[in-house]
Amino acid sequence: MQPPKKFRTVLLNYLLLLLVILMLGACSNTKYLQQNQDLYVSSKVSVQGDLLTAEKQDIRSALSSKSLMVQQPNSKLLGTRIKVWLYNQKYNEKKSNWFWNLVLSKRNLEEPSIYDSTKTKEALDRMTSYLHNQGYFYATVTADPSVKGRKASIVYSANTGRNFVIDRITYNIPDTNILKVVQAKENLSLIQKGNTFKSSNFSSERERLTRIIKDAGYYKFNRDAIEFSVDTLNKALFKNQLNPFEGLVNIFQENKGREKPTMNVEVIIKNPEDSATSLWQKYFIRKVYAYPDYPINGNPNDPTFKEDTRKFLTIREHQEMLRPKILSKSILLRPGEVYSLQQYNNTINKLYDLGLWLFVTLQYKEAKDTTNSLDAYLFLSPRKKQELGLNFEVSNSSDYLLGSGVGLNYRHINLGKSATQFNFSLNTGIELIKDPNNKWALQSKEIGGEFGFTWPRFALPFNIHQNPRSNVKTRLTVGANYLSRVQKFDITSINLSYGYDWNSSNYRRWIVRPFTLNYVGVILNPAFQDTIVDPNPYLKRSFEPALIGGENISYIYSNNDVLHQRHYTYFRINLEESGLWLNGINSIINAATNKKSNLERMTNVMISNFVKLEADYRHYWKLNQHSGLATRVYAGIGIPYSHSQVLPYVRQFTAGGPNSIRAWRLRTLGPGSYKDSSSTAQIFPDQTGDMKLEGNVEYRFDLLRMFGGSVNLKGATFLDMGNIWMVNPDSTRPGSEFHFNQLYHDLAVGTGAGLRLDFNYFLIRLDWGIPLKVPYFTGNKNGWYISQWDLGSAVWRRNNIIWNVAIGYPF
Secondary structure, three states: OOOOHHHHHHHHHHHHHHHHHHHHHOOOOOOOOOOOOOEEEEEEEEEEOOOOHHHHHHHHHHHOOOOOOOOOOOOOEOOEOHHHHHHHHHHOOOOOOHHHHHHOOHHHOOOOOEOOHHHHHHHHHHHHHHHHHOOOOOOEEEEEEEEEOOEEEEEEEEEOOOOOEEEEEEEEOOOHHHHHHHHHOHHHOOOOOOOEOOHHHHHHHHHHHHHHHHHOOOOOOOHHHEEEEEOOOOOOEOOOOOOOOOOOHHHHHHHOOOOOOEEEEEEEEOOOOOOOOOOOOOOEEEEEEEEOOOOOOOOOOOOOOEEEEOOOOEEEEOOOOOOHHHHHHHOOOOOOOEOOHHHHHHHHHHHHHOOOEEEEEEEEEEOOOOOOEEEEEEEEEEOOOEEEEEEEEEEEEOOEEEEEEEEEEEEEEEEOOOOEEEEEEEEEEEEEEEOOOOOEEEEEEEEEEEEEEEEOOOOOOOOOOOOOOOOOEEEEEEEEEEEEEOOOEEEEEEEEEEEEEEEOOOOEEEEEEEEEEEEEEEEEOHHHHHHHHOOOHHHHHHOOOEEEEEEEEEEEEEOOOOOOOOEEEEEEEEEEEEOHHHHHHHHHHHHHOOOOOOHHHHHOOEEOOEEEEEEEEEEEEEEEOOEEEEEEEEEEEEEEOOOOOOOOHHHOEOOOOOOOOOOOOOOOOOOOOOOOOOHHHHHOOOOOEOEEEEEEEEEEEEEEEEHHHOEEEEEEEEEEEEEEEEOOOOOOOOOOEOOHHHHHHHOEEEEEEEEEEEOOOOEEEEEEEEEEEOOOOOOOOOOEOHHHOOOOOHHHHHHHOEEEEEEOOOO
């Protein structure tokens, strides 16, 4: 989508203003300092020792953190301390008007960092303690400050020396039942023989042991019962987190002479402190109580609750919200079972997944009349059963001046008190252009609707084993859409799908659609058909009506959670087949009518036969608090079979546009080295292919906070590469077929930069891209295009610098 010229001009003015501010921010900020003050501008950490490069980088990052390096230099943006400059504009220059009030948000200001030698000494102590905690007991850290032009810099030099290696691990656990629990999962221990000592591993191991012991039924087990002892000392270590090495000096001195100093670790789990002979007790669930319509700030002893006692569950509610059988299956706790921390988490997640409640709270209370017994209380605060929404959309693109749309959405989350969801949506929109007489004219119109049902289980005529922890959904979706491009074509499509979604683990999800059906009907305008479609055999076959019916399966892996905050992965692979069961129906009808009729003759539509495979891999790195790196690799291929010669138009691949290779407009790139330079392509760009390869790298960073901090202005730079190709030769598009030895030549490469306005609940993205390598460029054999750049030419910029406006990130 390309913004209009007026919008680009206004935006360019604001960008120039931002550039001026950044240039001013490069000016000295020292003139506002007092006589004995120096501006702290930079710090560097040098790490020496017998370490791998990755280990040095981790230590360098840790020592540079705010918790260890007490005083931090002022941050930089594009090489300038712009936030310090803005701070001085507000508090020293006293700037105040509409523009400065917009820019001088508190989040955009940074008070000058004044060098303080006492904080440097404190940083040295903290860095040394940190290295000791990582097992580098002979580590030293020094600081070398320097001042030049009232600007102070510090170089911290850390020498790690040798760190201790764990040689032997033993267990001192008097309670044999607890010992069995620990030994059953000893292979998952975070303290292993041969590993270097790190205090963080001991803290994490304590949490792991606490979790597995409580999960085994020991409800009252306390993490403070776990201690660690080193070598032959009968002294508990690491209980005092501030000084975990007290009493170990002699042992460390003895180890100094060894090439690889080692330590023996003893894991101690004490019995309860209230009695020297008592053991930890297992707890069992006695009763389970559920409050399905529990009001916020309600009273569980409210006498108006009606009680319904079932086999596994006692329900207390004012009125029935959910069928008891469904509620009982969704609550994984059962009377008589041992208390489990994992089952606690699974039950809460299972209930939230039904989508019926705003808040789910599970509390355990000891039974007064039965020893080692717990009563479980589930307090469920419901959501609204029905939702109605209306949204409006205004857009602009390279092939129309103004687009508008209206969408109506309705949802019911609990049909028939069965947790069945019903969704209905209705959308309509138009696109307007200016005709040769400069009058508004309708270019296209569209209307569509969809409704669907979602059941919280496998909806099958037979029973199937279902993991209670899996969040299973069965979905039925029916939709229809009508698109009319004035004086070109009318396309009517009807969609039907039925299938299942479920989680096989916390990070893995499956989407299986054993039944999908898509009818596409096409009516072409005679003039459009004669001049554009018929001369192009491939385009002609693409616009033929199609009956797409088959199966679809997707596997998704995503580990974006609190355990992967520094970097995480997303991977999706999708396989679609069309024609198999439709051909079966076609053959049955053909045989039943003695070859007088079949499904294709009855519908006057050909069955599409193809197999399509797609894979999408993404990895995200959080470099620091204000920047990150996002990468994506995508590959897809579709192969027609049987009597089908091409993929249906709606299943073909395209390249270019705001979510693909951004240095090209949508549908203008490829296939292969082919370029459509006809006049029709300027009006109706429509290049598609049978396969696609694409790779993207994007560096994202924060710029400024605006409007009092409610809007975050972000920036990005990116590199996109890829193309689409034909699997089989196309005589009308020379160079479009894929050949492995031509892959490098056919790859398109583009770069660019962008701005994002992040409103927290949605994001507006503006990217502009410029080509680096053009597959169809004949100036050199490899297609590199940089030599042709002519940034001073307005005509060249208009034809080669592509602007894209979109909602949300491209990946």
